[in-house]
Amino acid sequence: MRELEAEKTALSTRAAELDRRESALDERELSLTERSERVLELEEDAKRGFAGYRHEQLERLRGELDERRALFDAELHAREERLVRALAERESALARREEEARDREAELEAVRLEQQRTERRLAAREEYLEQEAADRADDLRAELEAELERERHNASSWRLRWEAVNRLAEERDRALAERDVAIAVFGGRSEHEIAEELTRLRAENAELRRDAAARPVADQDRVAELESRFHDLTVEREGLAQRNAELRRQVAAAKISTVERENSRMVNQALERLNETLRAEIHQQTVTLEQLQAESQRTSPFPSCFSMDADPTLNHRPPLSVGPVDLADLVTRVRHRMAADLGLFYSEQDMRCFVAGLATSRLHLLQGISGIGKTRLPEAFARVTGAGSETVAVAAEWRSPQDLVGYYNPFERKFYETDFMQALYRAQLPLFADKPFFIVLDEMNLSHPEQYFSDLLSALERKEGDSSERPAIRLLTARVDPAPALLRDGRSLELPDNVWFVGTANNDETTVRFADKTYDRAHILELPSRPTPFQGDDAAPLTPVSMRNLQESFQRAAQKHRDAARRTLDFFDAELGDRLRDDFGVSWGSRFHRQAERFVPVVVEARGTPGEAADHLLATKILRKLSGQVGVPAGELRALADLVEARWSATFPDTPPERSLRAIRAEIRARGAG
Known part of the structure; x- marks a missing residue:
């Protein structure tokens, strides 16, 4: 104590x-x-x-x-x-x-x-x-x-003002010059004196004219000579006056030009001081930019991933359940916990199909009308089982893989990490590395998945062909430092084994149709338009499921129910293969066989039947290829439905082919045959 x-x-x-x-x-x-x-x-x-x-x-x-x-x-x-x-x-x-x-x-x-x-x-x-x-x-x-x-x-x-002043000064100079000419002509006398002199001269002129009329012709010649001489002197005086006015205008223009040059010099000095200030500021900003660039050289181009590496919560490996997973118990308990805790109602058959799909493919497509819980299914499954999940909203303008995983800006030396890329990186950290992780692509077919999802489709195909393959998505063309710890060679992000990509899809005028290669690689689940409510069981919460135990349970189911998978494939090949191939041009290959060998055993292990698994595979993998074949008449489709119904009960007596017959009838109605 x-x-x-x-x-x-x-x-x-x-x-x-x-x-x-x-x-x-x-x-x-x-x-x-x-x-x-x-x-x-x-x-x-x-x-x-x-x-x-x-x-x-x-x-x-x-x-x-x-x-x-x-x-x-x-x-x-x-x-x-x-x-x-x-x-x-x-x-x-x-x-x-x-x-x-x-x-x-x-x-x-x-x-x-x-x-x-x-x-x-x-x-x-x-x-x-x-x-x-x-x-x-x-x-x-x-x-x-x-x-x-x-x-x-x-x-x-x-x-512009100086030019106007200059023009006004020129006009005034011309007026002054004309006035100076007049003043020079009249000897600098005032207007009153000039008027009096003019009156006097007119009187004298009249008197002289009278006298001249009485004088001899010689005096008249002398007067004419004097008048001619007076006219020449007057013309010369006017020329000198105009020259004087021109010189005055030149002096005034020189004065205005001098003032204008002085004003221009002052404006230039102000502009030079402003330029000096701008140059100093630009220099300061250049120094700051160089410092920021130097600082960016010391920081990682992947800030979010780098911070994840330093987050102790994400780097803590939690304890998980040990021992095999009872798939039937997992389906039942997850279904009831979803209903009791979240108010989500999924049928046991759909939940079995979803769990079996985890063993079938890394790519899931959940289809159905809007508002029936397509997005919430993987989110709720992850929440109940302790797995990880991240939902990414797909945009209609996505066209390239960079829209999905991000891109590198060499000028900023920064990689713009999308939510998808961060989720893919987070799934590999110790907190989630031993757990299943679901990346939900909401409204996956708003854009063409074959364009923005192409790198992932290629990587998934390489992984499917060789389970030891470690595909990676190349983010950069060259290594960058410092790089996040989980990037391969500092430029590529591996595709981890614990990640499933779940895409939700609506089929309306705003969406695009999936390509056949996407359907072939994916596990497809069509959810009903009206879920049936039921009373959820308030059982104890599930212990987080480990990825290794889940995979081991899938492997044991594949070994245990291998005969059920083989019987299903034999039925497709022997009973329906020739008819579908010859009359409808529909066939399947080794990928379908691998998917059936994984899907059917898990459905049976989760208390399902081989007929239930075969009905789902036939409806979503084989009969789906009839969609869009307008050249197939409705009569042949009715004959195909009769063939399926007739041959089915001999191999799968416990489960009718409801989904397959419903798919065929939908194709008949699409052709207007009712």
């Missing part, structure tokens, strides 16, 4: 110490938040014209953030080392009490997880601050470019 009390005291002290450290982390996070707000304020100041001050403050704050980050990383590293040493000491001291030691280790694991979450929060906040700084820089650059454009517009506006 004293030792327990001492341990309790030590744990209390440790809890107080952890609380204190958590408070310190909260204070540091608050400090980082305040500094980020300060950075935003400084960026706002920079927008108002203090770009240089902003750069200095940003550099100082970045330096402080880097120092605090380094101190924080060192402190976290020291804390982690202290926690590791404390854990080692505790494990060595409490070796005799393993149960208590596991509880304490769980507490320490929770502390480490909290620290990791804190680190991720800080990293996310730091990334947010860096992204915010980059966005602010982009905004500043955009504002500077807009300001430059406004200055250019203003310069153009001022240039």
Whole structure:
């Protein structure tokens, strides 16, 4: 008891110490938040014209953030080392009490997880601050470019104004020149004086004309000569006045050109200063980009997969059930648990067919009208049995395998990991590696599966032909580092043995038809349009089923009921083979034989009958090929239905071929024969 009390005291002290450290982390996070707000304020100041001050403050704050980050990383590293040493000491001291030691280790694991979450929060906040700084820089650059454009517009506006002023000055110079000519002609006298002189001259002229009329002709010649001389002098004076006006206009134009050049020089200086600011900002952003690129060289192009490798929850291998799996008990208990816990009702025959399909193919197609639980069937099965699952919604625009698994961007040095690719990677981690894992492709036929699913179809075919084959999907053409741990050669993702691909399909105007090769490789299950409710049994929850035990149960069933599978194949070959091949062009090969040898034994082991398994195979694998054969008359289809009904009871007396006859009648109705 004293030792327990001492341990309790030590744990209390440790809890107080952890609380204190958590408070310190909260204070540091608050400090980082305040500094980020300060950075935003400084960026706002920079927008108002203090770009240089902003750069200095940003550099100082970045330096402080880097120092605090380094101190924080060192402190976290020291804390982690202290926690590791404390854990080692505790494990060595409490070796005799393993149960208590596991509880304490769980507490320490929770502390480490909290620290990791804190680190991720800080990293996310730091990334947010860096992204915010980059966005602010982009905004500043955009504002500077807009300001430059406004200055250019203003310069153009001022240039237009100077041109208008220049034209106005030229017009005024012409008017002044004309006035100067007039003033020069009249000797610089005022208008009043000119008017009086003109009146006087007119009177004198009249008097002279009267005198001239009385004078001799010689005086008239002299007057004509003087008038001619006066006219020549007047013309010469007008020419000189025009030359003077032209010189005045040239002087005025020279003055305007000088002012315009001065204004242009001032505008150019402003533009040069703006260009210097832009060059400095571009240089800063280039340095930041180079730093980010250098940082990206140290980070993995697969961030999600890389984080999965570091997640202790996904890398913990849980205990699973040991020993063989009773397939009949599995079908019954899963069916009742789905009804009791989830309100999902599936018939025992459909549940048997689904479990038997797991032994038949890695690709399942669940068909039926919308809203009958196609997607929820594999999800609920995984939940009840402790398996893993992931649902991926297929988009109508998918055309290539990159739409399904993702693609690599060499510029960003990042692989865009889709939900499908992450699920395929998660299925191989220790938490799910020993369990079945279902990847549900919801609305699989919204686009052509033969296009976006082609790599998977090829890999599944290689695996089906050789069980030792380890097919992989190539994600990259060359290796990248650091690569996630489970990538083969740093560029390919293996197709694990524990994954089933379950596609749901509706048949309407928005979907496309599956190709024959997809149907041939897949296990097909048509769910009824109206499920029949029943009272679910509140049995104890199932122990998680291991992948190895499930496969061993399938193998034992195949060995135990080999004769049932052989009898089914003999019936198809001997009783129906010739008729289907000769009259309808329908045949089957080795793939169908392999699927029947796996499917029929599991159905029988799960308390089904060989007739039930044969009816499903005939309806979904053989008679399905009649769909679309418009050249087959309804009469031959009726004869085929009669043949199946007549030959069936001799080999399978316990189960009528309901699904097969229903499929044939549907083809007859499709031809309008009723």
